[in-house]
Amino acid sequence: MDPLAENFLTILAIFCSFYILFYISKHGKGKGKALPGPQPLPIIGNLHMLSMLPHESLYHLAKKHGAIMSIRLGSVPAVVVSSPEVAKIFLKTHDVVFASRPKFQVLQSIYNGKMGIAFTEYGPYWRSLTKFCNQQLFTASKIESFAPSRKEVLTHFIESLKEAAAAKEVVNISKKVGNLNAKMILNMILGPVKKYEEFNLKEIIEELLYMVGVFNLADFVPFLGAFDLQDDFISTMLTELNKQINPNGDIMDRNCIKAITIDMIVASLDTSTAPLEWALLELIKHPRVMLKLQKVLERIIKKRMVEENDLPKFEYLDMVLKETLRLYPVTPMLLPRESRIIVNVWAIGRDPNVWSNNVEEFFPERFVNRNIELHGHDFKLIPFGSGCRVCPGRKLALITVKLILAQLVHCFDWELPGGMSPNELDMTEKFSSTLPRKNNLCAKPIYRM
């Protein structure tokens, strides 16, 4: 970024931080006081107050200290936001000022020089990449062009579940849905994954992702050239190779393509799986909702398979997904922003001022006659973030998740193994890059078509 512009933005960020603190102290509960927050200890700050599920600890702290509070992560000060009103101040009113990400040293070695989108500072390079992704990779027509590929993968998946149902087998849904999702997404990013089967690509990627610091997609790129790539993301990016992407002189080079590819794979692999796992779990726990959803689907499409163009007709499916993302946002705290702003989406989804007193209940009907959408304009529900850093893959994600969920519910009833009652299901979350359930969900499919 131009150093002058960088200085300007820094000054603006400081100014806005003061403005927000001033605004809160004038209008908030603690009139005239500094930003509230728990007392930090020397060196560790408030780290001792955070459990293995930090979003939950911060939610409880916010109940005591308020919807905007300051904490210290070791020696690093951070501001935690836990209500839609305050989230709007940071993500809309002053969005651009807080649009950068803090610099994480470890990422430099992962990205090998050129950064992707997710952790790049706000500036001309990030803007060009985002514009490129929105205009070339995530257009409605591009997403639609992969509908036949999604259908093919999903049909195989349903067939394999039918076989399991005939054999009365218990299936590990978490794992199976994870693999299905990976196939759908990787088909789109890398081209037909069948061609990479001998490389066991998903396992390789998963392992490498856990070995932070050694991931280098260059190891895979040489063999990509050996296949006749379709119009997947990689080939779309390759057509831009060596072209200038912004007036600053940045060009789309190999490292840039690698960085975007890493971002897409990391940002999409597990994010779309977690909501499916939670949704199915809640549906099994709430037979009333499951039955209602099955009836709605059956009334609209009778006994045939769900098609992508049916999805806009399934209003109740939308409500079920919204309710799932309210209770189990995949990224419970949005990726950290400049000045260490932490937006606790998990806490916003449990704000009784917004959702009334039954916040912990899975009750999709709460969305009836409430025009709350998922694209980041309504701060009550922001599982995809909001503002200029909003998730660029959200439309693709919503199609994939809705399609798979609708199919799983339409084609099968689900029974828990060993006569387990739905009330005995363990709902414990595991904190990782996404918010999966601690234990995999296993159940017996019963074909109902």
Ligand code: HEM
């Ligand atoms: C249900 C699935 C998904 C959820 C819940 C989700 C959620 C999010 C969230 C919360 C953010 C951070 C927003 C912020 O910091 O304000 C994000 C960023 C991002 N997501 Fe997603 N995402 C999903 C699927 C996908 C998919 C399928 C892709 C691409 C194929 C994708 C690509 C990205 C990228 C590149 C970013 C970084 C944007 C930036 O920092 O400028 N996501 N996503």
